Amino acid sequence: MGARAEAAADTRRRVVDAAADLLRRRLRVDIRLEDVAAAAGVSVQTVLRVAGSKSELFRVAFEQLLSEIAAQLDGAAPGDVHAAVRTWFDHYEQIGDVVIRGLADETGPAVVFPILEVGRARHRQRVEYLLGPLLAGRSPKKRAVALDALVCASDVYTWKLLRRDFGRSRAEAEATMRLMIESVVGRH
Structure with a gap:
């Protein structure tokens, strides 16, 4: 060149x-x-x-931006709750506040809707990839309900509640998220 x-x-x-x-x-x-x-x-x-x-x-x-996020979240193997939570927290600690502001202003004309929509879809896919194996043996209906619960338990809003609203340390917040996830998958 x-x-x-x-x-x-x-x-x-x-x-x-x-x-x-x-x-x-x-x-x-x-x-x-x-x-x-x-x-x-x-x-x-x-x-x-x-x-x-x-x-x-x-x-x-x-x-x-999507490529960077995918690379950032690529540090956990399916079924590894600790690694999954750690990678979500690594991600949320970097851009969680910005995402929360974007979600709060979601109906405004200036928000980048595709980012929010793609983020939701990719989060659900990531949860299914990482935690779906822990739902083996459940009926399709019970698996779908449990997957919804896992998406909620690992969402950026959960991070915000634990870290920003409740003032928990990262270690405490990660432990709480793991507890919620393990409660859903039956490993508590």
């Missing part, structure tokens, strides 16, 4: 990283291109040249 191509790739990376960082902190579509340009150290014109449009820029930034 020549120097010019490397510089263009570096500029693109800086622009997308800046947009992803702003999304990570705000989860809102009212992020201005001027904010992205300032964070990337380029002009708005350069942002548009690199991305094509604001919607395309945030689509790419959103994909980057």
Whole structure:
């Protein structure tokens, strides 16, 4: 790759990283291109040249954010409650407050709805992948009810209640979440 191509790739990376960082902190579509340009150290014109449009820029930034989250949550094996809770807390400790603010403002016009919807769907998939094996032998109806309970027990709102509202230490909050999960799966 020549120097010019490397510089263009570096500029693109800086622009997308800046947009992803702003999304990570705000989860809102009212992020201005001027904010992205300032964070990337380029002009708005350069942002548009690199991305094509604001919607395309945030689509790419959103994909980057999803990849980062997936990598962050990839530290637990199916059936390992301790590791599952630890990876959720690692994730929630980093972006939980931003997610809670986004959920609180969910009906506002500036919230990034796809992020919230994808987050809900991916959380449920992750719970089913990690904790579903612990529900073996249950009827489909009882398994579905237990899975709903596990989704709730491991949700970001549960983290918020334990850490922010109740003021529990991370260790105490993790122990409480594990207790809820183990109660649902019958290992308490």
